[in-house]
Amino acid sequence: MxxxxxxxxxxxxxxxxxxxxxxxxxxxxxxxxxxxxxxxxxxxxxxxxxxxxxxxxxxxxxxxxxxxxxxxxxxxxxxxxxxxxxxxxxxxxxxxxxxxxxxxxxxxxxxxxxxxxxxxxxxxxxMQPLMTKFACLQAELDETRRQLAAEQSRNRRPKHRIIDFVGASAAALDVKRQARRVAQTDATVLLLGETGTGKELLAHAIHAASRRAARPLVSVNIAAVPETLLEAEFFGVAPGAYTGAERKGRDGKFKLADGGTLFLDEIGDMPAALQAKLLRVLQEQELEPLGSNEVVKVDVRVIAATSRDLAAMVARGEFRADLFYRLHVLPIRLPSLRERAEDIEALVDVLLEDIARRGGLAPKTLDPGALRALAAQRWPGNVRELRNALEQAFLMSDEEQLAPEHFGLTEPPLPQAPPTLPGAGAGTLAPTAAVAAIGAPAVGAIPDGARAMERADAAPVALDDPSLPQATLGARKASLEREAIAQALRRTHGNRMAAARLLAISRATLYEKLGKYPELAAMAAAMAAAAPSRASVTAPAAWTATGPG
Structure with a gap:
């Protein structure tokens, strides 16, 4: 015991x-x-x-x-x-x-x-029944993990690229050139432009082209967030910071964007009280969550955008001058659609294709009259308003080709003579008798480079041509590329959509290349303006140069 x-x-x-x-x-x-x-x-x-x-x-x-x-x-x-x-x-x-x-x-x-x-x-x-059930659950878990990984991969994929900013006009090309340049730095970017000009698209494109592309891009529309919630939205909330706050606290947008990019849309609508706190984050790369004394370090690249005149707001005392200068490091002004009307055809093609794809519908085109009518509009809402007009006409019409009446517009009168192309010489291009017999449109004068490519129809450039002893491989490739694009545009009477199909490239790629060769863009615009209807792909047409020289 x-x-x-x-x-x-x-x-x-x-x-x-x-x-x-x-x-x-x-x-x-x-x-x-x-x-x-x-x-x-x-x-x-x-x-x-x-x-x-x-x-x-x-x-x-x-x-x-x-x-x-x-x-x-x-x-x-x-x-x-x-x-x-x-x-x-x-x-x-x-x-x-x-x-x-x-x-x-x-x-x-x-x-x-x-x-x-x-x-x-x-x-x-x-335990065979239990083992079978376990195996099924394990297979379902593995499949769920695979789908989650695939979804995360899709989310990391860039939403827009710089090439997605459609246009081959001088203004559009300048925007893309600036975007590529600022993407190589971590400095703050300020996007200026009217509503609907593509500021958010460009912000995504700059992020995708930067070294931060693999990290998150977080967007905040300041105008859409109530003023009382903005501080919590930006800087986060400490646990139990106020009655009703989450127990675990909540990360703000700066923390969520750590290592990546924060896009601040409508920065001109930011309240004055918050501007000072934003300035500190931009200067010090640190913040204090709401209700906390802890300083949190962040590594965030900021891209801001506004449709307001920030400089005028600074002069009126409505926007802090020091914050303006901190944001105005790399400004990019996006032109309105009125300033790049020559890009409307390219935008129409891309937007119609996107509308059809999203709705699972057959594609539609515009007749030349509708295109001229759209080009004559002021478009105060810019590309966003243009898309809205196209989508309404697309969905309300049973026709495969949209006319001015589908938009409630009147077609403007045709010009009396085809436009003279910039930089053209005295010579003009005239159709041969065979082409004239079918009523093909006459085309205005084109630059000497385009005439040289015209003659190349009969005698293609040879890579071993002894007359080009100093030509580099890049120059020869560019010459062949210009020749191929010029021939495709002539075959399609300037219809860029059809030319892209003929070249077996996307329209976005064709627009990008036309930006490299402005003389071809001008030639395409002149042909399209003079065409009586949207041309389909035809057999090659032989053109001869006439006039002096």
Whole structure:
């Protein structure tokens, strides 16, 4: 009777030892791992698994880190988290096992190790229904993970590229040139322009072309957020900062954009009280969440945009001058649609294609009268308003080709004579008798470079032409490219959509290349303006140069 412990602590120790002995004896095998993840003990039953794991005896196994000797084990996770894994399937080169893992705690409650037990060493025979269900759940989990990874990959893909800013006009090309340049830096960019000119598109494109492209781009429309919520939206909220605040707190947009880009749309609508705090973040790259005294460092590139005149707002005292100068490091002004009317045809083609694709509908085109009518409009809402007009006409009309009446417009009168192209010489192009007989449009004068490509129809440039001894490979490739584009435009009477199909390239690619060769863009515009209807792809037409020289 004297061997029976009297104090509670001794009773608990005895109970723990008894429970340990019961678990070890009823399991197929058991092991104990210490706080450093090293195996310190294995049961007699566990020793029979050692050969299958690649060990001759206990001495080679005990003392090593558990993840080194038992593939796919989760013992380290149990020790680090203090959370048991009561039932699990473990599969490795020794077989498939039904296992249980329990944390071991010291007198103070700290985790001092873990015990792992093999409950069944052949669960595939004794627990077939459970194994089948587990396999199905595991397959579903793997598929969900794959879909999530694919979705994350799609989300990281750039929404827009610089090439998506459609247009080959001088104004559009200048915007794209500036965008490529600022994308190579981390300096703050300020996008200026009327509403609907494509500021958000360009912000995405600059981010996609920058070294931060793999990191997030976070957008905030300041005009759309209530003034009382702006500070929390930008800088985040500390846990319990105010009544109703989330227990875990909430990260602000600057924190979410850490390492990437923050796009601040309508920066001119920012309240004065918040402007000073934004200035500090831009200068110091640090912030304080709402309700916190902790300073949080961030690494964020800011792109701001506005349709308002910030300089005038500074003069009126409505916008901080120091913030204006901090934002106005790399300004890019986006032209209105009125300033680049020559891009309307390209924009119409791209927008109609996008409307058809998004709606799963057959594509539609515009007749020349509708195109001229659209080009004559003022478009105060710019590209956004143009898209709205196209979408309404597209969806409300059953015709494959949209006319001025589908837009509620009147076609402007045709010019009396075809326009003279910039930089043209005295010579003009006239159709041969065969072409004139079918009523093909006459085309105004074109630059000498285009006339040279015209003559190349009969005599293509040869790469080994001895008359070009100094031409580099790049120059020869450019010459052949210009020739191919010129021929495609002539065959299609300036119809860029048809020319792109003929060249087997996208329209966006064709517009980009026309930006490289402005004389071809001018030639296409003149042909399209003079054409009585949207031309389809025809057989090559032979053109001859007439006039002086």
């Amino acid at each position: 004297n061997d029976i412990p009297q104090d509670a602590e001794a009773v608990l120790r005895l109970a723990a030892q008894s429970m340990f002995d019961v678990l070890a004896s009823t399991a197929q095998g058991a092991m104990v791992v210490n706080r450093e993840h090293r195996v310190v003990w294995i049961s007699e039953g566990y020793k029979r698994f050692l050969p299958a794991l690649g060990f001759r005896d206990e001495s080679e196994f005990v003392g090593r880190r558990v993840e080194e000797v038992v593939p796919n084990t989760l013992m380290a996770q149990v020790i680090d988290t203090g959370q048991p894994i009561l039932v699990d399937l473990l599969t490795n080169k020794a077989g498939t096992f039904l296992v249980s893992r329990l944390p071991l705690r010291g007198p103070g409650g700290d985790v001092i190790g873990a015990m792992g037990m093999v409950l069944l060493d052949h669960p595939e025979t004794t």
